[in-house]
Amino acid sequence: xxIVREEKLVEKKEHPLIVSVSPHVRGEETVSRIMWSxxxxxxxxxxxxxxxxxxxxxxxxxxxxxxxVLSEYAFQKWLRRKVTISDGSAFLTGLLLGMNxxxxxxxxxxxxxxxxxxxxxxxxxxxxxxxxxxPALIGxxxxxxxxxxxxxxxxxxxxAFVGLDATTTATPLGILKEGxxxxxxxxxxxxxxxxxxxxxxxxxxxxxxxxxxALLIGAGYLxxxxxxxxxxxxxxxxxxxxxxxxxxxxxxxxxxxxxxAGDPLIHLLSGGLILGAxxxxxxxxxxxxxRKGQIIFGVGCGLITMLIRxxxxxxxxxxxxxxxxxxxxxxxxxxxxxxxxxxxxEKKK
Amino acid sequence: xxxxxxxxxxxxxxxxxxENTIFRMAISLCPSIAVTNGMKNGVALGISxxxxxxxxxxxxxxxxxxxxxxxxxxxxxxxxxxxxxIIDLLMATYxxxxxxxxxxxxxxxxxxxxxxxxAEVFANKNKVWPSVCDGFGMGxxxxxxxxxxxxxxxxxxxxxxxxxxLISGNPLLIMVLPAGGFLAVGLLMGFxxxxxxxxxxxxxxxxx
Numbered sequence: 001x002x003i004v005r006e007e008k009l010v011e012k013k014e015h016p017l018i019v020s021v022s023p024h025v026r027g028e029e030t031v032s033r034i035m036w037s038x039x040x041x042x043x044x045x046x047x048x049x050x051x052x053x054x055x056x057x058x059x060x061x062x063x064x065x066x067x068x069v070l071s072e073y074a075f076q077k078w079l080r081r082k083v084t085i086s087d088g089s090a091f092l093t094g095l096l097l098g099m100n101x102x103x104x105x106x107x108x109x110x111x112x113x114x115x116x117x118x119x120x121x122x123x124x125x126x127x128x129x130x131x132x133x134x135p136a137l138i139g140x141x142x143x144x145x146x147x148x149x150x151x152x153x154x155x156x157x158x159x160a161f162v163g164l165d166a167t168t169t170a171t172p173l174g175i176l177k178e179g180x181x182x183x184x185x186x187x188x189x190x191x192x193x194x195x196x197x198x199x200x201x202x203x204x205x206x207x208x209x210x211x212x213x214a215l216l217i218g219a220g221y222l223x224x225x226x227x228x229x230x231x232x233x234x235x236x237x238x239x240x241x242x243x244x245x246x247x248x249x250x251x252x253x254x255x256x257x258x259x260x261a262g263d264p265l266i267h268l269l270s271g272g273l274i275l276g277a278x279x280x281x282x283x284x285x286x287x288x289x290x291r292k293g294q295i296i297f298g299v300g301c302g303l304i305t306m307l308i309r310x311x312x313x314x315x316x317x318x319x320x321x322x323x324x325x326x327x328x329x330x331x332x333x334x335x336x337x338x339x340x341x342x343x344x345x346e347k348k349k
Numbered sequence: 350x351x352x353x354x355x356x357x358x359x360x361x362x363x364x365x366x367x368e369n370t371i372f373r374m375a376i377s378l379c380p381s382i383a384v385t386n387g388m389k390n391g392v393a394l395g396i397s398x399x400x401x402x403x404x405x406x407x408x409x410x411x412x413x414x415x416x417x418x419x420x421x422x423x424x425x426x427x428x429x430x431x432x433x434x435i436i437d438l439l440m441a442t443y444x445x446x447x448x449x450x451x452x453x454x455x456x457x458x459x460x461x462x463x464x465x466x467x468a469e470v471f472a473n474k475n476k477v478w479p480s481v482c483d484g485f486g487m488g489x490x491x492x493x494x495x496x497x498x499x500x501x502x503x504x505x506x507x508x509x510x511x512x513x514x515l516i517s518g519n520p521l522l523i524m525v526l527p528a529g530g531f532l533a534v535g536l537l538m539g540f541x542x543x544x545x546x547x548x549x550x551x552x553x554x555x556x557x
Contacts, residue, residue, distance in 0.1 A: 108519075112521070120532070120536075124539075142523060145522065145523045145526065145528065146520075146521040146522045146523040146524075147519055147521075147522065148522065150519065
């Protein structure tokens, strides 16, 4: 009864002196505002991917976005749920999925990935806010495992890229895994050239992951708007950097492991690490909500990433790292929950 | 003595739909994921389970008055193991190629929850003919589930059925991997529950 009366009062807004229940101060941030801001933050990344991979980038990303939005619309219509395509979350999923695909994929890979991402990972679990795993990453994992050959053909960036006339090559991390640092330096010249190319994004890789500078600009915008905090990205990147420094060093001739001789910058700048750390591992829904838990989450992501990069079968492990840590989010949240002041601890049985 | 006053056909239908081992009870999921990456294996295991389930129910029901309640579990185990050995040796002799692939899972039938559960909750308390019907129905239900799951997994994952290639192009490789097994079982379970809710009011497709 009381609740009904409160609502009526709030609707009328005639009595400024009426005491109402909290929250009293409302921000202007809404879900759709945040989602569209993240989309905006991905704009520089998209521009760089068009610059390096030409019309093909528009084609792949556009297909992903279109398929994501359409499948969300169709599924919500079918289940007679409220259609929420205008909040930008499906758009964001499509954009992130597109940024995570290699430029030369045939048309059905973005379609399959989008349908899996939206319908299986997001809508079947209850829609936005109820997902266990990051939808875009599940979509990518699904297509990577389903079409392992097509998903690992990488192209050298050329702006006139249309798919057939481009040269294929391995990603920097792939070269590092197969041939070691020596071969990587042979291809790129010296270390400064390598860093420069990795930083600007002039290397083979997924559409949105190559250009570190564009990603950092986007991430800077999100930091400025305070939509993401430093906890996850910093702990993620720091763990990867430290582990790369300790375990990443190899003797060029013998291939034997040398401790504390690795090059953290190569590992930090290459692959999907920056994209993953700033845009995927900061997804509100699938990560721990408490700050302490977020740091644990980031460190865990870093550990698994480096484990896969250095010891696993895949050259890149950011995707699997984030997905695996997503499973642990509820567990982490439960572990780091703070005890209210003065609370009595549970009795030991 | 009989707890269930249903006709034989109702008992069989109950096993097939109302209490389908995999889609309704969600037990014995291990083989439904491990073996269903091809129709051939799925059907072979389904038929084996059908045979063992029917015969175990028959035997347990026959002996139900002689089995001391305190040692019934080991005795069920012995009966099941006996029939599993029969099917194991038969397959090893007459269906060598399939046996090489799914031999382990044939032996694991001994530990199937569905067979054990039916012996305990039904055959141990009912007369012989209803028990045989129940066991047969459960077995058919399991076989059906295996056929449906392996149909989708083989068709989508390899583009083949019974080893004959039907679809060219790039299949969804994930469907024949274990992850695809979970996906297929989950989606089909959801689908059958949806059908059940939509057309039978959530009572099970047999209307029981």
